[in-house]
Amino acid sequence: MAENIIEINDDSFEKIVLKSDKPVMVDFWAPWCGPCKAIAPTIDALEKEFGDKMTFVKVNVDDNPVSPSKYGVQAIPTLIFFKNGEKADQITGMVAKQKLEETIKNVLI
Numbered sequence: 395m396a397e398n399i400i401e402i403n404d405d406s407f408e409k410i411v412l413k414s415d416k417p418v419m420v421d422f423w424a425p426w427c428g429p430c431k432a433i434a435p436t437i438d439a440l441e442k443e444f445g446d447k448m449t450f451v452k453v454n455v456d457d458n459p460v461s462p463s464k465y466g467v468q469a470i471p472t473l474i475f476f477k478n479g480e481k482a483d484q485i486t487g488m489v490a491k492q493k494l495e496e497t498i499k500n501v502l503i
Contacts, residue, residue: 399438421433
């Protein structure tokens with residue numbers, strides 16, 4: 395995991411995600427999830443590219459069941475993008491880096 399990607403939990407979700415002054419990408423994942431591990435290097439690269447404009451966080455769904463349940467996460471990896479405390483977009487499953495870049499750019503507009 396990249397050093398600037400923040401590991402958060404259900405207790406810190408509101409403060410770090412919903413009250414953030416910049417958009418946030420939340421990666422809902424689990425240590426046993428193969429696709430989660432596969433997409434992690436792409437997320438790390440995107441954090442290096444967009445980290446000055448967007449906050450990147452991870453939520454382990456095994457340890458934090460409240461946040462994924464609240465946002466309807468039924469499969470992982472699920473990436474949910476928040477802007478101004480509201481859900482702006484969502485991607486579920488393994489997708490190409492280009493699709494993630496497009497989504498980030500749209501959220502940042």
